């Protein structure tokens with residue numbers, strides 16, 4: 001039998017009154033909550049009894065909920081765009097930073113293009129001519145900037 005426990009207990013920041021000179025300079029190694037020197041020991045005792053740290057994502061998991069946590073965060077899912085297998089909790093990062101189908105702003109016109117088409121678009125977009133302020137002649141945009 002396991003007693004029902006509230007995971008949020010004792011984790012509230014700002015419980016200390018403003019006049020309290022204790023600063024939150026301790027960090028719980030399990031749930032990463034900031035603590036004062038006084039509350040650290042008590043919190044750590046309680047926290048380690050209630051929670052374990054996930055070795056994959058470093059988040060605190062309630063004891064006994066490891067499997068739930070794993071199936072929520074660490075199952076492999078297909079990226080809806082590129083079909084690559086990624087861990088669920090990394091999907092957002094993948095979509096924003098790694099996915100080949102993510103959109104990136106064109107460096108000439110700043111309109112987001114899917115990465116797949118970006119090269120081609122930038123090639124065309126960069127070849128469009130613009131008025132050169134220095135010489136008053138029309139030149140291709142890409143001859144302005146060398147990267």
Ligand SMILES: [Zn+2]
Nearest residue numbers: 028030031047
């Ligand atoms: Zn903690």
Ligand SMILES: [Zn+2]
Nearest residue numbers: 054056057073
């Ligand atoms: Zn995890």
Ligand SMILES: [Zn+2]
Nearest residue numbers: 079081082099
């Ligand atoms: Zn993807």
Ligand SMILES: [Zn+2]
Nearest residue numbers: 106108109125
């Ligand atoms: Zn463009």
